[in-house]
Amino acid sequence: MTVDWYRADGRPATSDEAQRLLLDIRGRLLAQDVIHVGTQVVVVSTWFTVIDQGLASNGRPLLWQTIVSDTTTHADIGQYTTREQAMRGHAEAVVLISKRLRHLATRPKGEEVPP
Numbered sequence: 001m002t003v004d005w006y007r008a009d010g011r012p013a014t015s016d017e018a019q020r021l022l023l024d025i026r027g028r029l030l031a032q033d034v035i036h037v038g039t040q041v042v043v044v045s046t047w048f049t050v051i052d053q054g055l056a057s058n059g060r061p062l063l064w065q066t067i068v069s070d071t072t073t074h075a076d077i078g079q080y081t082t083r084e085q086a087m088r089g090h091a092e093a094v095v096l097i098s099k100r101l102r103h104l105a106t107r108p109k110g111e112e113v114p115p
Helices: 015-023 083-106
Strands: 029-037 040-048 064-069 074-080
Touching: 029 083, 040 083, 064 083, 074 083
Parallel strands: none
Antiparallel strands: 029 040, 040 064, 064 074
16 A cells, blocks of 8 residues: 655655654644633644545545544544635634534533534
8 A cells, every 4th residue: 555645735745755744743733723611621623634534525635634622532523635625624613613512511401412
């Protein structure tokens, strides 16, 4: 199996370039928001992955990923082909997670949580 490495602009990278990119953790972090609602703290982070996470419907590599984390879970909630899509996806994720946390924090005790 061959691994394909990429630069942030979607062009192929050499293994040496990929190694430098992978080690540049701060450089790969596109956006990060810490959401506090009541006692809940959730982190939404969007990263450049360097390695294709799979092909998008348009046949382009998925090189950007949004991850939501709290103290117990870590979930991939979005993958994107471009930096611009990743920025939009990150902003949408922050709004979605914020609304969800506010809803959970204000619901009456004993009310079921919708999926």
